Amino acid sequence: MAPAPDVVLIGGGIMSAHLGAMLKRLDPRLAIEVYESAPELAAESSAGWHNAGTGHAGLCELNYTPPPATPGAPVDVAKALEIFARFELSRQFWSYAVAHGLAPAPTGWIRAVPHLSFVRGEAAVAFLRARHAALAAHPFFRAMDFTADRTVLRRWAPLLVDGRTDREPLAATKVDAGTDVNFGLLARHLLEWLGAQENCRVFTGHRVTGLRRLASAWELTVRQLDSGENRTVRTPFVFVGAGGGTLPLLQAARLPVARGLGAFPIAGQWLVCENPAVVARHFAKAYGPPPPDSGALGGPHLDVRQLDGKRALLFGPFATWTTKFLHRTGRATDLPASLRPDNLATLLRTGLRQHVLVRFLVREATQSMENRLRALRRFYPEAQAADWRLADAGIRVQALKAADAGRLYFGTEVVTAPDHSLAALLGASPGASVAADIALRIIRCCFPDRLRTPDGHARMKAMLPSFDVDLTAPGAAAAYAPHSARVDALLGLDSGVSPP
Numbered sequence: 201m202a203p204a205p206d207v208v209l210i211g212g213g214i215m216s217a218h219l220g221a222m223l224k225r226l227d228p229r230l231a232i233e234v235y236e237s238a239p240e241l242a243a244e245s246s247a248g249w250h251n252a253g254t255g256h257a258g259l260c261e262l263n264y265t266p267p268p269a270t271p272g273a274p275v276d277v278a279k280a281l282e283i284f285a286r287f288e289l290s291r292q293f294w295s296y297a298v299a300h301g302l303a304p305a306p307t308g309w310i311r312a313v314p315h316l317s318f319v320r321g322e323a324a325v326a327f328l329r330a331r332h333a334a335l336a337a338h339p340f341f342r343a344m345d346f347t348a349d350r351t352v353l354r355r356w357a358p359l360l361v362d363g364r365t366d367r368e369p370l371a372a373t374k375v376d377a378g379t380d381v382n383f384g385l386l387a388r389h390l391l392e393w394l395g396a397q398e399n400c401r402v403f404t405g406h407r408v409t410g411l412r413r414l415a416s417a418w419e420l421t422v423r424q425l426d427s428g429e430n431r432t433v434r435t436p437f438v439f440v441g442a443g444g445g446t447l448p449l450l451q452a453a454r455l456p457v458a459r460g461l462g463a464f465p466i467a468g469q470w471l472v473c474e475n476p477a478v479v480a481r482h483f484a485k486a487y488g489p490p491p492p493d494s495g496a497l498g499g500p501h502l503d504v505r506q507l508d509g510k511r512a513l514l515f516g517p518f519a520t521w522t523t524k525f526l527h528r529t530g531r532a533t534d535l536p537a538s539l540r541p542d543n544l545a546t547l548l549r550t551g552l553r554q555h556v557l558v559r560f561l562v563r564e565a566t567q568s569m570e571n572r573l574r575a576l577r578r579f580y581p582e583a584q585a586a587d588w589r590l591a592d593a594g595i596r597v598q599a600l601k602a603a604d605a606g607r608l609y610f611g612t613e614v615v616t617a618p619d620h621s622l623a624a625l626l627g628a629s630p631g632a633s634v635a636a637d638i639a640l641r642i643i644r645c646c647f648p649d650r651l652r653t654p655d656g657h658a659r660m661k662a663m664l665p666s667f668d669v670d671l672t673a674p675g676a677a678a679a680y681a682p683h684s685a686r687v688d689a690l691l692g693l694d695s696g697v698s699p700p
């Protein structure tokens with residue numbers, strides 16, 4: 201039997217990739233094993249086509265700054281500031297990864313793409329103006345531009361303006377320093393680096409089918425899917441980074457935190473356009489407001505993406521029904537199999553309390569292609585049906601907690617075993633963009649000793665220069681600016697927007 205690894209990471213997505221790479225750089229002696237059930241790494245939510253690739257930094261997502269309850273009241277930008285600071289940690293770690301050979305030069309997995317928020321109608325324009333004033337007062341968002349002038353907006357994003365015959369007020373904000381990230385590619389780079397390190401191994405085609413607590417270790421049952429062979433792996437620490445596969449593993453582990461925990465999958469779809477004549481006319485991520493009854497699912501957006509070596513436009517996501525927890529390797533029985541006497545009431549209460557969202561999902565899932573095109577034309581009035589096809593996005597598995605009487609968790613939350621020998625991730629938003637912050641939270645909680653030594657502190661400081669600084673505190677952002685410029689240079693983002 202091979203020696204027991206110090207750490208086992210379940211799942212080969214962006215979260216395990218960050219935690220594994222960060223832990224190994226923090227303590228090079230650690231033996232780390234990764235088990236991924238799919239034949240290739242990062243093929244679920246982290247895969248390029250399965251998410252929007254937006255580096256969420258609060259630059260364009262209107263759901264982080266809800267309109268105030270009283271018209272004219274100041275717009276609350278606290279959430280946008282928080283997301284910006286968390287994304288900055290990811291940018292820091294990625295620049296460190298490039299500088300130290302954990303990931304190649306960033307051509308192909310990150311690039312600068314302007315982030316736009318786009319609204320229509322008088323009230324929405326007034327809100328966007330107020331939101332811009334509130335955000336641009338902070339150093340994070342000083343470079344944000346606002347326009348309600350169609351000529352300027354046409355320069356920023358012609359598809360949003362051409363063909364509009366009405367006089368409806370339009371407005372947008374723009375930040376050139378937005379990013380488009382292929383999280384799947386980045387995860388693969390980091391995991392390939394990890395797998396090549398001493399005492400570390402990364403397995404694909406290996407599903408973890410059992411997880412149980414022994415006196416001083418976790419015991420995992422791992423099935424090699426090709427041969428059907430089972431083996432047992434023991435380890436003092438497990439990270440369940442299994443995306444949609446997390447709940448069944450937490451249930452298997454019988455953790456107190458899993459009692460009453462339910463899960464509700466929402467699959468996504470994109471409209472995709474690869475017509476070069478259309479694609480060449482849009483170089484931005486343009487986010488609209490979330491529909492009023494969509495919970496915190498976020499608004500639709502029209503994005504330029506670079507996927508499989510080709511430039512394409514993606515519009516969506518549209519929500520759709522599924523009972524699968526994973527896109528590639530999930531089964532229709534995933535949802536029913538997750539039901540337990542202790543979580544049935546949680547699901548029923550959620551269904552009752554979230555009836556507006558449920559109605560929204562039913563409407564979304566049953567809509568015709570013509571309705572989807574109608575939604576697209578509210579962004580891009582001249583869209584032609586022949587240019588667009590429907591493609592699958594990933595599945596978000598929302599966590600449902602017993603204690604909160606039907607509240608849906610749209611955030612990303614780290615849960616741990618009482619003795620911190622296991623950590624897991626629930627939820628999917630803001631998701632991949634905050635992977636470095638998630639890894640840091642897990643390290644702080646489960647490996648605090650590693651950070652207390654002068655060597656550990658220095659190593660973490662090298663990976664995340666602002667890990668012990670609150671960047672949202674007054675004065676901190678200005679002091680941090682030179683670091684940010686260095687990060688831009690290493691990530692190739694300093695030359696600004698560069699449409700191919």
Ligand SMILES: Cc1cc2nc3c(=O)[nH]c(=O)nc-3n(C[C@H](O)[C@H](O)[C@H](O)COP(=O)(O)OP(=O)(O)OC[C@H]3O[C@@H](n4cnc5c(N)ncnc54)[C@H](O)[C@@H]3O)c2cc1C
Nearest residue numbers: 211213214215237245246251252254408443445631632633
């Ligand atoms: C439509 C959509 C749009 C999104 N857009 C964005 C965006 O623009 N920006 C952003 O930052 N985030 C976005 N997200 C969220 C982001 O994609 C996810 O938060 C992130 O990819 C989750 O990474 P992960 O590593 O936790 O999970 P995953 O990438 O799903 O990886 C989990 C892995 O675990 C494996 N696995 C599961 N069960 C087992 C098991 N039992 N044994 C072994 N392996 C197992 C799976 O095969 C999978 O490869 C979006 C998500 C969706 C669905």
